[in-house]
Amino acid sequence: MNEKKGDIPRWKDRFDEVKTLKTYDPNFKWMHLVIGKSKEDGHFILRLRKFGNNFNINSKKHLAYVKKMLEEGSKELDWHEELGDKEIKELIKKNKEFKELKQKSKKQIIHQKEVVENLLSQVGKLREEKFKIGLDEFKKDLKKFKSLLKNNFKEKELQNWLYEHPWVFGPTYIDNSKEEINRQGDWIDFIMQRYDTFYDIFELKLPSCKLFSGKRNNKIPQNDVSRKYPMSSEVKDAISQVIEYLEEYELDKTNIAWKKGISIHKPKATIVIGRNNKDEKRAMKTLNSYLNNIEIITYDDIVEKANNFIKLIENRNREK
Numbered sequence: 001m002n003e004k005k006g007d008i009p010r011w012k013d014r015f016d017e018v019k020t021l022k023t024y025d026p027n028f029k030w031m032h033l034v035i036g037k038s039k040e041d042g043h044f045i046l047r048l049r050k051f052g053n054n055f056n057i058n059s060k061k062h063l064a065y066v067k068k069m070l071e072e073g074s075k076e077l078d079w080h081e082e083l084g085d086k087e088i089k090e091l092i093k094k095n096k097e098f099k100e101l102k103q104k105s106k107k108q109i110i111h112q113k114e115v116v117e118n119l120l121s122q123v124g125k126l127r128e129e130k131f132k133i134g135l136d137e138f139k140k141d142l143k144k145f146k147s148l149l150k151n152n153f154k155e156k157e158l159q160n161w162l163y164e165h166p167w168v169f170g171p172t173y174i175d176n177s178k179e180e181i182n183r184q185g186d187w188i189d190f191i192m193q194r195y196d197t198f199y200d201i202f203e204l205k206l207p208s209c210k211l212f213s214g215k216r217n218n219k220i221p222q223n224d225v226s227r228k229y230p231m232s233s234e235v236k237d238a239i240s241q242v243i244e245y246l247e248e249y250e251l252d253k254t255n256i257a258w259k260k261g262i263s264i265h266k267p268k269a270t271i272v273i274g275r276n277n278k279d280e281k282r283a284m285k286t287l288n289s290y291l292n293n294i295e296i297i298t299y300d301d302i303v304e305k306a307n308n309f310i311k312l313i314e315n316r317n318r319e320k
Helices: 005-014 060-076 085-133 135-150 155-164 233-260 278-289 299-319
Strands: 015-025 029-038 044-050 053-057 173-183 186-194 199-204 269-272 294-297
Touching (some): 005 015, 053 060
Antiparallel strands (some): 029 044, 186 199
16 A cells, blocks of 8 residues: 555554665665564564655565566566576576586486497497308208298298298397297297397298289389289288287287296387299389388398398408
């Protein structure tokens, strides 16, 4: 409430002046904030004084209301409170601490990265040595695999051979770290652990399965769409089956980890089916480009991948 100069003595009769905070600004002259204490009941009061004008704030609730109104008014006028020296120094200090923490974290990340890269380098060297030692065995394995593809074989025989020779899928996978899982009647041919500790699913179909169906037109231009080659029913069934596996793994990964002691997280799936056909190469590439976490390869792709792997080891041996 505003009071006139003549009211001041009456205020002094009712309140004791506990403390006066004086401010002076060239633009506003002087202004005092008086802390008063009631002589009657001892409650405190804030009193703004500027010349003969006074404004009393009688309680915390009153103060909160005044502050709220002032804040709303300042927002309307887009006024921003200027920081004092103390606040500025505090912000500078916090900014410095943040920079030091950021720099420290950066150094720790660089150090950890160097440690990991060093370990991977050592693992890579050990793997290369292992591959060199096993080169002749790899060649024998590949010859046996080609023989299985040429001759009549049972599905289980081919499946077991691939299960026992994961190197033909490339150097990504760890030998003897495979797990067979038969869960709720769903058979997953096998899963294999990669060097990054994660697992992938491998679903095997017969080499005799067709990849694409419908009539073939050898005159289809290379830049034409691949829908000229619709997927075969075998490929569709395999994709549907693998999608179900991936979903089941995601939903049941905790139970699998508990029962099997392996951690399944966002596995990728590889479907091995059919043989290569040069007229279907473009269609196969297009099909794989639209699949997420699923790759379809042929048995001939496995042979090619294994051949390239052997050549890579041989070339490295010659370089040394």
